[in-house]
Amino acid sequence: MRFHVLTLFPQAFQSPIEHGRLGRASSRELLSIQITDIRAYTHDRHSSADDYQFGGGSGMVLKPEPIFEAAEDVLSGYTEDLRSQIPIILLSPQGQVLNQEMARELANYPALVLICGHYAGVDERVRQNLAAREISIGDYVLTGGELAALVLMDVVARFAPGVVGSSDNVEGDSITSGLLQHPLYTRPAEYRGMEVPEILRSGHHGEIDLWRRRQALSRTLALRPDLLARADLSNSDLDYLQSLGYEPERDLAEDGG
Numbered sequence: 001m002r003f004h005v006l007t008l009f010p011q012a013f014q015s016p017i018e019h020g021r022l023g024r025a026s027s028r029e030l031l032s033i034q035i036t037d038i039r040a041y042t043h044d045r046h047s048s049a050d051d052y053q054f055g056g057g058s059g060m061v062l063k064p065e066p067i068f069e070a071a072e073d074v075l076s077g078y079t080e081d082l083r084s085q086i087p088i089i090l091l092s093p094q095g096q097v098l099n100q101e102m103a104r105e106l107a108n109y110p111a112l113v114l115i116c117g118h119y120a121g122v123d124e125r126v127r128q129n130l131a132a133r134e135i136s137i138g139d140y141v142l143t144g145g146e147l148a149a150l151v152l153m154d155v156v157a158r159f160a161p162g163v164v165g166s167s168d169n170v171e172g173d174s175i176t177s178g179l180l181q182h183p184l185y186t187r188p189a190e191y192r193g194m195e196v197p198e199i200l201r202s203g204h205h206g207e208i209d210l211w212r213r214r215q216a217l218s219r220t221l222a223l224r225p226d227l228l229a230r231a232d233l234s235n236s237d238l239d240y241l242q243s244l245g246y247e248p249e250r251d252l253a254e255d256g257g
């Protein structure tokens with residue numbers, strides 16, 4: 001899996017890539033992250049990558065030419081066939097909101113090109129004629145697309161084979177599994193009078209699995225009942241949830257489902 005990030009602030013990626021899991025994965029050649037400085041594709045003597053808005057208004061806008069040229073240059077390293085498969089993504093608060101499902105889907109591409117906006121945003125021609133998709137990392141506005149690109153790469157990289165220890169770790173994650181994850185404990189078995197549940201120390205794997213499943217169900221019911229409508233639930237899960245007061249028909253009706 002390859003990520004190509006187009007940004008005006010390459011230094012924003014240095015520490016997270018060097019020190020985080022993304023860095024470890026790239027040093028093991030499980031994925032590669034290439035940062036491209038948009039300013040390197042400017043042609044005037046001031047290396048201007050942004051300019052005033054037509055029509056007035058506060059805040060500078062990223063110019064289209066350096067972004068188009070940087071994206072074309074990055075893609076020129078691929079065969080025509082691969083190039084047509086690589087989506088160019090504009091990070092933007094106006095985009096489709098990133099979630100685990102989308103991350104899993106994005107992990108199937110051979111590479112992603114990520115455009116980081118800044119200031120007031122990016123010239124509309126980039127959005128309409130260069131980017132194939134626009135992705136937001138949530139309903140809030142960041143100063144720039146760099147943090148959004150890091151979040152997207154981190155989330156997508158978890159689905160790339162080998163980046164996270166075992167695929168079980170990823171599939172059991174909250175949200176990915178359809179539920180919130182069960183509680184986790186490590187040593188010591190007792191800390192300041194707070195004990196790890198006996199069942200987890202019992203060695204009975206079948207009972208431990210059942211306990212974990214029920215914890216995941218009750219936690220999801222308490223904290224994110226909206227997830228239950230889409231979760232893959234067995235009859236025994238439903239019986240357990242109903243014993244806790246879950247009423248699927250009522251909850252679906254409240255959701256408008």
Ligand SMILES: C[S@@+](CC[C@H](N)C(=O)[O-])C[C@H]1O[C@@H](n2cnc3c(N)ncnc32)[C@H](O)[C@@H]1O
Pocket residue numbers: 090091092093094115116117118119120121122135136137138139140141142143144145146148
């Ligand atoms: C200050 S924002 C510009 C917001 C723009 N004025 C608007 O209202 O849509 C600057 C840049 O940060 C990035 N950005 C901000 N919020 C984001 C979000 N929630 N998700 C992804 N990127 C975001 C985008 O690349 C954006 O071009």
